[in-house]
Amino acid sequence: MKCLHICNDFFGSKVHKNLYHNLNDFGLEQTIFYPSRVEHSKKLQQADYNKGIHLIKSKPIKKKHRIFFRNKLRFLYAELLKKTDPTNFDIVHATTLFSDGALAYRIFKDYGLPYVVAVRGTDVGAFLKYRPDLAFLAYKILNSASKIVFISDSLMKNLYEHWTARTLNMNFKIKNKVIYNGVDGFWLNNRSPKKNLAPYKIVYIGNFSENKNTLKLIESVLQLRKKHPQMQINLIGTGGGQEKKIKELAENNKDIINYHGAIYDQVLLKELIKDNHIFAMVSISETFGLVYLEALSQGLPVLYSAGRGIDGVLPQSIGEGVEPKSKESIIQGLEKIINNYDSYELQKIDFTQFSWKTIGQTYFNLYESILKSDLN
Numbered sequence: 001m002k003c004l005h006i007c008n009d010f011f012g013s014k015v016h017k018n019l020y021h022n023l024n025d026f027g028l029e030q031t032i033f034y035p036s037r038v039e040h041s042k043k044l045q046q047a048d049y050n051k052g053i054h055l056i057k058s059k060p061i062k063k064k065h066r067i068f069f070r071n072k073l074r075f076l077y078a079e080l081l082k083k084t085d086p087t088n089f090d091i092v093h094a095t096t097l098f099s100d101g102a103l104a105y106r107i108f109k110d111y112g113l114p115y116v117v118a119v120r121g122t123d124v125g126a127f128l129k130y131r132p133d134l135a136f137l138a139y140k141i142l143n144s145a146s147k148i149v150f151i152s153d154s155l156m157k158n159l160y161e162h163w164t165a166r167t168l169n170m171n172f173k174i175k176n177k178v179i180y181n182g183v184d185g186f187w188l189n190n191r192s193p194k195k196n197l198a199p200y201k202i203v204y205i206g207n208f209s210e211n212k213n214t215l216k217l218i219e220s221v222l223q224l225r226k227k228h229p230q231m232q233i234n235l236i237g238t239g240g241g242q243e244k245k246i247k248e249l250a251e252n253n254k255d256i257i258n259y260h261g262a263i264y265d266q267v268l269l270k271e272l273i274k275d276n277h278i279f280a281m282v283s284i285s286e287t288f289g290l291v292y293l294e295a296l297s298q299g300l301p302v303l304y305s306a307g308r309g310i311d312g313v314l315p316q317s318i319g320e321g322v323e324p325k326s327k328e329s330i331i332q333g334l335e336k337i338i339n340n341y342d343s344y345e346l347q348k349i350d351f352t353q354f355s356w357k358t359i360g361q362t363y364f365n366l367y368e369s370i371l372k373s374d375l376n
Contacts, residue, residue, distance in 0.1 A: 001367060002029040004089040004113075006080075008099035010034035015181050015290070016095060022182075022360030024052050028367070031089070033080050036060045056083045069134065073102050086111045091146075091367050097123040098134060101141040114146040114370050121151075121309070124158050125211075125285025128165075135164035146370040148175045151288045153312040177366065180313060181288045182356035186266050187297040192274050194299040194346045199277035199338055200230040203300070205269075205291050208240035211284045213324050215242045218249055218257060220330040225256055228338065234276060236269070238262040273298045278337055282324040283308065293354055301344040303333050316345040 003023075007016050010032065020030055029052055036057040058079035061072060086092075086107050092115035094100035104115035127134060142148055150156040156176060159165055202221060206212050218233060225231045235246065238261055250259035263269045273279070279295030279302045286309030292302045293310070296318060304310050306321030322333035337344075352358065 001027075001091070001371065002089045003031070003367060004084070004086065004092045004107075005030060005032045005095065006092065006100040006103050007032055007034045007095045009095065014184075018182055018184070018356050019360060019363065020053055022356045023364060025357070025360065026364040028052070028364060030054070031056060031084060033084065034058070035076055035079075056080075058083075069098075069131065072099075073106070077103055077106050080107075086113055089113060090371055091115065093363075093367075094118065096120050097138055097141060098127045098131075101145070102137060105141045105144055108144050114374055115144075116147045116149060116366065116370070117141055117145045118149040118151060119155055119159055121155065121283075121285040121287035124155060124162060128159075128162050132164050135168060138164075139168045139170055142170060142172050142175075145172075145175060146373075147177055147366055148172055149366075150176065150178045151181055152309055153178055154307050154309060155287065157312075158307065179359060179362055179366075180354060181290055182359045183290055183293045183297070183351065183354040184266075185356070187270075187294045188351050188355065190270060190297075191351070192298045194301075194344065195277060196342070197277065199341050200228060200232065201276040202231070202233040202278045202280050202303075202334070203236065203273060203276035203295070204233065204280055205236045205273075205295075206281055206283075207237050208235075208243040208246050210241050212240065212242075213282050213284055214240075215245060215249075216324070216327055217280055217282050217330060218246065220327050220334065222249075222253065222256060223327070224331050224334055232256050232258065233280075234258045234260060234272065236260045236263050236272065270298060273300065276300060277341075278303060278319075278334070280334070281305075282322060282330055284324055286310075288313075293351070296346055296349060297351060299346060301337050301341070301346065303330070303337060314349060316348045318344055318346060318349070 010016055023030060031054045033056045036059060058076055092104045092107055092113050094104035094115055094117045097117055097119045101117040104117060107113050108115055156178060160170060204214055208214050221231055221233045247259060250257040273295055279300045282305050286305060289309040292304060295302055302319035304319060304321055305324040311321050320333040320336045323329040
């Protein structure tokens with residue numbers, strides 16, 4: 001079986017690389033087409049990928065393509081056809097609804113290739129929110145897809161409840177499948193039990209973009225400190241529009257805010273997470289949030305955004321969901337965790353469902369079922 005992956009965010013997430021390597025174990029021949037961007041200083045080497053995985057990149061996309069979406073699609077489709085022949089593949093996997101799904105839909109129209117399309121947080125939280133003119137394109141992509149993969153249960157709910165989806169009467173339940181992202185084996189093999197203590201140390205891991213909403217989280221901790229004098233927050237990460245302001249706050253509140261910058265060493269990161277008591281990330285939009293699972297594996301209950309990302313993924317009580325735009329809600333959520341710290345059921349979480357090997361098998365079975373149904 002030969003699969004063409006279309007991956008707009010190839011540089012932005014380790015999720016894709018993990019999936020492709022695990023799919024390779026099932027004998028799937030894979031070609032990955034991804035857009036090149038000028039800002040990407042890191043150069044991918046074919047040697048970084050297993051035999052059977054072939055990388056194809058476009059010419060660098062231009063700044064204007066961020067605004068003129070349809071122009072970007074025409075450019076990328078022309079690049080794709082220059083560098084590979086769609087008739088050499090059996091199936092296409094688009095990793096996003098809009099940026100990748102639109103290309104898969106075009107291939108389907110021109111060559112009849114079946115495709116799987118995944119829906120991610122940016123599709124609902126950014127594209128449908130700021131580009132409602134693209135809603136009918138989303139309808140056509142979903143309508144022609146063989147299967148629609150949602151990275152979380154909350155994403156499926158949020159897509160179909162969006163006003164544009166209701167207006168267009170989007171209803172593709174027979175095609176829906178929820179497949180979570182996997183967690184690196186390091187975290188699954190090095191789990192730590194929940195602590196028995198009075199919690200006061202909070203940790204955040206991620207960038208400092210507007211979407212990650214870290215500034216509001218910090219402001220909530222500063223306010224909560226008046227009631228809980230021991231409270232402090234550790235910040236791990238770099239980049240984003242709020243970083244400068246956050247660094248200033250850390251400099252002016254050294255007894256409360258510890259800014260660590262980026263940490264890439266997994267052992268060091270694990271020890272730092274274990275040294276804390278609560279993990280908090282209250283993103284405005286979130287596809288899944290692997291970092292929640294990494295924190296849970298180290299025995300930390302989590303503060304997350306209600307109706308987004310990890311919300312609804314696990315049946316156990318793992319923390320508190322809050323409204324990310326409300327400082328009052330964030331404060332109340334943190335207080336609930338502090339007051340009910342012993343009640344969370346982290347020891348009952350089945351982490352095996354987040355094994356990349358299991359997830360790779362799920363995707364491979366999905367491709368096979370699509371191709372078999374096409375033959376019947």
